Amino acid sequence: MASRLLSLFALVSVASCHAVDVAPRADSTDSSGKYVKFPVIHSTNQDVFADVWAKRDVWSSKRGIQTLPLANRSDVAYYARLDIGNPPQPNYVQLDTGSFELWVNPDCSTLEATSDIRFCQAVGSYNPSSSSSSVVSTSTKTLRYGIGSANIQYVTDDITFAGSNSQLKSVQFGAATTTVDEFSGILGIGHGENVTIRYKNFVDELQDQGVTDTKAFSLALGSKSEQEGVVIFGGIDTGKFAGTLQSQPIIPAAKSPDGVPRYWIAMDHMSLTPPSGNVKKYDNSTMAVFLDSGATLTLLPQALADAVAADFGSDGTDSNGFYLVDCSLNNLPGTVDFAFPGITIQVPYNEMIRELRTSFGTQCYLGITPNSDFVLLGDTMLRSAYAVFDQTNDAIHLAQYVNCGTNEVEITTSMNMSQITGQCDPPNFRNSASSTGSGTLPTGTATGTGAAAGSTGTGNAAPSLYTASTVWIPVWVGAFFAIGLAGIL
Numbered sequence: 417m418a419s420r421l422l423s424l425f426a427l428v429s430v431a432s433c434h435a436v437d438v439a440p441r442a443d444s445t446d447s448s449g450k451y452v453k454f455p456v457i458h459s460t461n462q463d464v465f466a467d468v469w470a471k472r473d474v475w476s477s478k479r480g481i482q483t484l485p486l487a488n489r490s491d492v493a494y495y496a497r498l499d500i501g502n503p504p505q506p507n508y509v510q511l512d513t514g515s516f517e518l519w520v521n522p523d524c525s526t527l528e529a530t531s532d533i534r535f536c537q538a539v540g541s542y543n544p545s546s547s548s549s550s551v552v553s554t555s556t557k558t559l560r561y562g563i564g565s566a567n568i569q570y571v572t573d574d575i576t577f578a579g580s581n582s583q584l585k586s587v588q589f590g591a592a593t594t595t596v597d598e599f600s601g602i603l604g605i606g607h608g609e610n611v612t613i614r615y616k617n618f619v620d621e622l623q624d625q626g627v628t629d630t631k632a633f634s635l636a637l638g639s640k641s642e643q644e645g646v647v648i649f650g651g652i653d654t655g656k657f658a659g660t661l662q663s664q665p666i667i668p669a670a671k672s673p674d675g676v677p678r679y680w681i682a683m684d685h686m687s688l689t690p691p692s693g694n695v696k697k698y699d700n701s702t703m704a705v706f707l708d709s710g711a712t713l714t715l716l717p718q719a720l721a722d723a724v725a726a727d728f729g730s731d732g733t734d735s736n737g738f739y740l741v742d743c744s745l746n747n748l749p750g751t752v753d754f755a756f757p758g759i760t761i762q763v764p765y766n767e768m769i770r771e772l773r774t775s776f777g778t779q780c781y782l783g784i785t786p787n788s789d790f791v792l793l794g795d796t797m798l799r800s801a802y803a804v805f806d807q808t809n810d811a812i813h814l815a816q817y818v819n820c821g822t823n824e825v826e827i828t829t830s831m832n833m834s835q836i837t838g839q840c841d842p843p844n845f846r847n848s849a850s851s852t853g854s855g856t857l858p859t860g861t862a863t864g865t866g867a868a869a870g871s872t873g874t875g876n877a878a879p880s881l882y883t884a885s886t887v888w889i890p891v892w893v894g895a896f897f898a899i900g901l902a903g904i905l
């Protein structure tokens with residue numbers, strides 16, 4: 417996808433080139449336990465990113481625009497804040513379980529859309545010469561992702577975390593010299609030293625420097641409506657899931673589909689629980705999948721993706737590879753289910769469907785796209801899961817995400833993760849969606865499986881959307897695909 421152009425913000429005023437003054441956040445805390453917690457900031461979170469813009473507008477402006485309208489794209493990417501160097505320079509980086517290295521300083525000048533440039537400037541940047549503890553090396557590398565790439569120069573510097581006393585000394589990471597199609601740095605939290613790279617990555621350093629006891633972290637992206645989740649390195653939050661964590665062995669690289677050490681696990685099958693409750697199991701849905709927080713969408717083999725899409729009333733992909741679906745499905749109490757040994761993660765329709773407001777009105781797309789190269793569960797699936805990525809035990813411990821409060825627990829080496837139970841009641845998807853019954857659906861859409869299928873062809877704005885303008889850049893093309901493709905020893 418060459419035209420990955422995101423319009424994260426529908427911004428009105430002109431960007432200035434001041435250094436970003438990121439508002440401090442106080443809710444990244446640790447306690448006596450050996451863990452460090454970060455808020456996971458959704459790219460559309462006004463409280464965080466609009467603050468930056470609001471301040472900027474005050475400096476540069478003719479008018480004191482206080483907040484700027486956001487495009488309603490609640491599902492694009494997920495960020496953590498790192499404070500790098502002395503004095504600390506705040507940088508928001510994309511949390512990416514699908515890659516291995518940390519880098520900062522995207523080249524915003526190579527981006528085309530004004531809103532992309534402004535978002536890129538809002539994530540912050542790092543200047544080693546402004547840090548008393550930086551050490552710039554001569555070593556360079558090109559990092560390639562599913563979309564985009566970065567040429568980096570390695571630097572070491574200290575990293576601190578807002579609201580936490582924990583710190584990392586002399587962490588190696590990349591300062592980008594040039595980038596293509598990237599508008600934030602990336603925090604790769606896949607396997608590191610001796611597995612994919614020759615130095616200690618962020619996760620390695622946390623354990624090596626004693627910030628965490630084990631090389632494990634738990635990830636709750638948070639729902640679209642919450643706009644914020646939590647990642648805890650070295651800890652778990654039992655107030656963020658229901659049931660007992662179910663341990664899935666990580667498939668060793670040599671036995672994995674692409675031979676790369678990633679968070680590959682074995683999916684038992686996929687099914688659909690439509691509003692009727694008549695569960696449909698999909699054929700040929702037993703396969704290895706990897707969990708990639710850096711991917712906006714879930715990527716499945718064509719036949720399986722088509723089968724799921726058909727149950728949402730879509731008869732195929734558009735020219736961008738997306739399945740257009742009826743927005744009324746968003747309000748129905750159905751789920752797309754991902755079954756693993758011991759646990760089925762249920763993804764409600766409103767988390768699986770991407771609702772994108774464009775200048776042509778609201779368009780809805782399935783959060784699944786066909787792909788012949790990768791099978792991965794991206795954000796559209798992960799928002800509904802609580803996942804502990806545990807390199808120490810070569811396992812991913814999974815549960816259904818529910819937010820019922822906060823109870824943070826350190827992960828110790830002696831802990832049996834398969835015995836950790838969440839404090840939440842399981843979600844009741846049958847009542848949770850704001851369903852007004854089948855009356856919200858276009859007529860004649862119920863399928864034989866009881867699936868809630870949308871209209872196929874009538875009433876959708878798609879055809880005019882595509883023909884309306886060849887110069888108009890569709891905001892909904894934006895989907896990150898941050899799989900690290902390079903970086904293997």
Ligand SMILES: *[C@@H]1O[C@H](CO)[C@@H](O)[C@H](O)[C@H]1NC(C)=O
Nearest residue numbers: 426485486487488489773774
């Ligand atoms: C975003 O959605 C909210 C409610 O769904 C709406 O009030 C608002 O106008 C939308 N903003 C934009 C920029 O479309």
Ligand SMILES: *[C@@H]1O[C@H](CO)[C@@H](O)[C@H](O)[C@H]1NC(C)=O
Nearest residue numbers: 608609610615616617620624
């Ligand atoms: C990688 O291997 C080297 C040499 O055996 C060892 O010193 C280092 O601790 C290893 N790194 C990690 C993160 O295990």
Ligand SMILES: *[C@@H]1O[C@H](CO)[C@@H](O)[C@H](O)[C@H]1NC(C)=O
Nearest residue numbers: 698699700701718719720723
């Ligand atoms: C499942 O896979 C088998 C073997 O490749 C194939 O023959 C069959 O048509 C597939 N079924 C579906 C529903 O795609």
Ligand SMILES: *[C@@H]1O[C@H](CO)[C@@H](O)[C@H](O)[C@H]1NC(C)=O
Nearest residue numbers: 660663831832833834835836
């Ligand atoms: C951890 O707990 C699970 C579930 O109770 C149990 O099956 C497993 O044997 C335990 N593992 C160890 C190493 O004790």
